Amino acid sequence: MGRAPCCDKMSVKRGPWSPEEDELLRSYVHNHGTGGNWIALPHKAGLNRCGKSCRLRWLNYLRPDIKHGGYTEQEDWIICSLYNSIGSRWSIIASKLPGRTDNDVKNYWNTKLKKKAIAMHQQQQQEYYHQQQQHSSGGRGRRGAAVVTPRAAAPRSQQCASSMQPSPASASDACSFGAMYPSPSMTLQAAAPVLARYDGTAPAPVPPPRAQQQASALAEFSPAPATAISGTWAGGLPLDDMFLPELLGDSEFPPGGDFFGTGFAPLLLQDRAAASLQELSACYFPNAQAEMWAAADHHLHVKAPPAGLCHSLT
DNA sequence: AACAGTTACAACCGCGGGTCG
DNA sequence: ACGACCCGCGGTTGTAACTGT
Structure with a gap:
């Protein structure tokens, strides 16, 4: 028996993030931090996303110190x-x-x-x-x-x-x-x-x-x-x-x-x-x-x- | 212009491990 | 010791953009 899913995949949005969602997540993390709990974060931030998805979006894309492309x-x-x-x-x-x-x-x-x-x-x-x-x-x-x-x-x-x-x-x-x-x-x-x-x-x-x-x-x-x-x-x-x-x-x-x-x-x-x-x-x-x-x-x-x-x- | 193939990248998935009650 | 919960990781997939025919 596999582990339980972290969220209800049918009720949360999936796929590409919109600029509005990015801004919601960015502003929430800026104001409150991640709180050490990504599962609860999307609800608090008003995002209809899986916590895992939020974490990934933040870590891989929205963090302010991220560099994209231009590898030396x-x-x-x-x-x-x-x-x-x-x-x-x-x-x-x-x-x-x-x-x-x-x-x-x-x-x-x-x-x-x-x-x-x-x-x-x-x-x-x-x-x-x-x-x-x-x-x-x-x-x-x-x-x-x-x-x-x-x-x-x-x-x-x-x-x-x-x-x-x-x-x-x-x-x-x-x-x-x-x-x-x-x-x-x-x-x-x-x-x-x-x-x-x-x-x-x-x-x-x-x-x-x-x-x-x-x-x-x-x-x-x-x-x-x-x-x-x-x-x-x-x-x-x-x-x-x-x-x-x-x-x-x-x-x-x-x-x-x-x-x-x-x-x-x-x-x-x-x-x-x-x-x-x-x-x-x-x-x-x-x-x-x-x-x-x-x-x-x-x-x-x-x-x-x-x-x-x-x-x-x- | 239309279509197919390729590339680049964002996002998802599932598992392993750590932590805590 | 055990199980539930959560995080982090690596592999894979989806898709937009680009290129070739």
């Missing part, structure tokens, strides 16, 4: 990185983006960012295959027997990306596990605006007019943006940092595949700055880190590194 490259990057690390925990992701709601971030990912990321990643795959074909025809592969075919050489996460599922952080398969890792090779230069936004010191971006948004969206999906290095996120972040993080080193991550011999070894964690950034990431997302290692332990029998990294950063 930094926000794109944060969303991709966090989705890669913790999956579809939109409330957590949204909490790192001032003025954004979980619903907004979720919709943005599902309708725009996911397609953008997949397209960019597929482009990178093609370039990688092209390079490998040149290598195999012109010289020896590493470890002698590295005859590279697209299928054999493709890291598991590439196979994941080509059929990207909504929740890569479910640790139920090797593909999603690989996609769960944070990006230790991210440069501080790329990270700076992200970290600034985390502590709330970065100025809020001014959303461009809708026409400009659409124009920039079109530009984003151009095959070869003139200002972006091929195979990178705008701003120079390597795509592998977002979609192939398991390639980045066997000293930092559980062993997850046999592709370290296919030319990705140079991408290993390189410097102390990147390591510090990883520590910082662990501070912001301690649970994600713990869940990752728990999954690693479960699937690959790998033990987590000692906890307590954050002290060096505080």
Whole structure:
């Protein structure tokens, strides 16, 4: 037997909110607050709406500090990185983006960012295959027997990306596990605006007019943006940092595949700055880190590194 | 102009978890 | 300990706006 509905769906209005309803809700919350009881609020406010609907309308649309549209490259990057690390925990992701709601971030990912990321990643795959074909025809592969075919050489996460599922952080398969890792090779230069936004010191971006948004969206999906290095996120972040993080080193991550011999070894964690950034990431997302290692332990029998990294950063 | 297909976003739904009596 | 109530979350659906034919 299911739980009782929160309201009588036949007697309350549903569907899009009118400006009058918005104003009623806005003025009531402004004058009285939510009172901690959304179920009783619509009656008090004179709204013929379900309390749940009122809550959603307020949280996702009417709150004064909400930003709509106009996502910046930094926000794109944060969303991709966090989705890669913790999956579809939109409330957590949204909490790192001032003025954004979980619903907004979720919709943005599902309708725009996911397609953008997949397209960019597929482009990178093609370039990688092209390079490998040149290598195999012109010289020896590493470890002698590295005859590279697209299928054999493709890291598991590439196979994941080509059929990207909504929740890569479910640790139920090797593909999603690989996609769960944070990006230790991210440069501080790329990270700076992200970290600034985390502590709330970065100025809020001014959303461009809708026409400009659409124009920039079109530009984003151009095959070869003139200002972006091929195979990178705008701003120079390597795509592998977002979609192939398991390639980045066997000293930092559980062993997850046999592709370290296919030319990705140079991408290993390189410097102390990147390591510090990883520590910082662990501070912001301690649970994600713990869940990752728990999954690693479960699937690959790998033990987590000692906890307590954050002290060096505080 | 009309229609179909696609995109973007608001809103709904149902479940899990926390709180309280 | 238990059940009712409520909130918050993530997934899904509905629909207006836009685009292509």
